[in-house]
Amino acid sequence: MERRSFLRGTVVGGSAAAFGFTLMPGAAYAAPAQPGPSPYGALGSADANGIRLPSGFRSRVVARSGQRVAGTSYTWHPAPDGGACFPSGSGWIYVSNSEVNPGGGAGAVRFNSSGAITGAYRILSGTRQNCAGGATPWNTWLSCEEVDRGYVYETDPYGVDGASRRSAMGRFKHEAAAADPQREVVYLTEDVSDGCFYRFVPDTWGDLSSGTLQVLVAGSGTSGSFRWQNVPDPGAGSTATRHQVSGAKHFNGGEGCHYAAGVVWFTTKGDNRVWRLNLAASTYELAYDDSLVSGTAPLRGVDNITGASSGDLFVAEDGGNMEICVITPDEVVAPFLRVDGQSRSEICGPAFSPDGTRLYFSSQRGTSGSSSGGITYEVTGPFRR
Template identity: 85%
Template sequence: MERRSFLRGAVVGTSAAAFGFTLWQGAASAAPAQPGPGPYGALGPADANGIQLPAGFTSRVVARSGQRVGSTSYTWHNAPDGGACYNDGTGWIYVSNSEINPSGGASAVRFSSTGAITGAYRILSNTRQNCAGGKTPWNTWLSCEEVSLGYVYETDPYGVKAAVRRDAMGRFKHEAAAADPVRRAVYLTEDESNGCLYRFVPTTWGDLSSGRLQVLVAGTATSGSFSWADVPDPDGSPTYTRSQVSGAKRFNGGEGCHYADDKVWFTTKGDNRLWQLNLLTNTYELAYDDSLVSGTAPLTGVDNVTGTASGDLFVAEDGGNMEICVITPDDVVAPFLRVGGQSSSEICGPAFSPDGSRLYFSSQRGTSGSSSGGITYEVTGPFRA
């Protein structure tokens, strides 16, 4: 995988892909990310919250399922999952989904400019198993239902406007969403063992009420060129969206999705891979594959993914060692943090505060291993700008 600019002159075949593209020289891309020293150094001993962090970083608990958030009267939801942060002028807001069925939904925590919790409230109710989602450029939260024939709900992080179901974005087992302001499209992952990658192209950018749902079409190799084809019936009934277009590329359990700098990164949990789409060259390739690393893979159970202005990607584990790992622009992967004593949980919802100095995430089932034991954390420290 290469996140620095390059021009791919040809499509890499199946055999070369199996060896991390090592047959290609010059302008060809590098191999998928490999283990190495992380930019933040080694993990230290566990802190009072059971989290191992590099030197200079600290953690705090923001919320616990079933308990009031800070000094507010709002009770935090069960099974916290995907999340995002929003600037509110004086401070910021962290939004978090609730992956339970029924009731699901999403909540928000409001912070002052100093990071103090000043409010918490519900922004979406009466939905099903809201797993991940994505932030839009117009500052709404797309909350996705991870159920068969699930919907995407556009919600207001500020708690003013009512949530709206966006039927045009298709009915399938939605996972994550990533908005692309350049091509004016929203990319969508599907959590099925034979799922697809979609993009939704709104009729009017900023209005998700109508548009075209498309599916990625490509070969079976782990790298190559791709195109998009319209899904004839986004409603997914009687034929599932993933079964409507011949040649649609299959992905094994689509999870997190992140857009930056004309590229889309998304994870597939069934094979522990991170994929990259280069939207300038219309090519795709592996950015990480735990079966192709040298030695012990530091990242397994790939799930939610987010990024920073420095080009670092932060990938959360569903299981594994309960880590968030960083993948640098130099294609090095290393643990950034590890949560101890919560092996029956998963890490989800990584998102940075608007100034990039704080990372929020949740342990969905906490120390209890139950959806009622979720814990949402904040990590503060010298993140790379």
């Protein structure tokens, strides 16, 4: 990635709250979240797009797999998955992965200040099963291959610079990434039933071409202290990265990952949990566990995760009843939206526009249940900030 891309990103680096990278001061998150009333109110009836939303919110379809994005020549990719938003002049860009193999890659949609689509294009091609990823403070998109010994690719949302494979970030079944500008590291999840949680320490912050891959080492419980230890062979030449360090903590299907103000959250789909790492204290604990809630668990099929500047977390479901649920700083978990009539799909790629008023996400397989039927949506309304 050219140096000018890094400089372009530093202009907005201090205003990362627009992307939900900061946490409202005083937010506690001191115990596993429990069901309660949503701060946005109850869900209404399904709208014309089959989406149930709280009062004051509305949805629109941004793109459909196999069809040209409105007003552009770009055909939207199959199986849209992880995504993120980036500033672009007075507008913004939404980036989306394609979780197919072979093919994969990622595409982008550009919006102007009023939310109108002004362009769409490919930013990564020729990769495999690009699932989730993460944005960097210098405004690049890390697209992760969810295949055995997969790679991370650093891409340019603006469509100017070519993509670069970041081999030093390890070869494993990558899922999501979250950048921590305070410690100058990138956290990584691994989507296997005995996966690990990693961090990549670049030799130079802003340049991911070289550095050290480390794995989280901790006990077998759901809370306690942790430390980091170097992975001897990030390229996994003979032994999988998750099996190289004695004492590495294993997690049941790592999925989404989100960093905010000294805390990193990540999800595990195999046990429907959201984990919280207090980085200053080097401790970990559960932020949500569907087996520990009182009554019916509102959040199941725990998958992608993002955050708002209010401190609210938004967690998408792969399965469940096709919801995006909110977890508040007061440890309340409740549905924010539900997609009807798409039970063979999954919700993925939640990301906020820079001003925090629009939420983008995809239904990976739409109403058809096939990767060719993906639908990408936008929801607008009075989000808490």
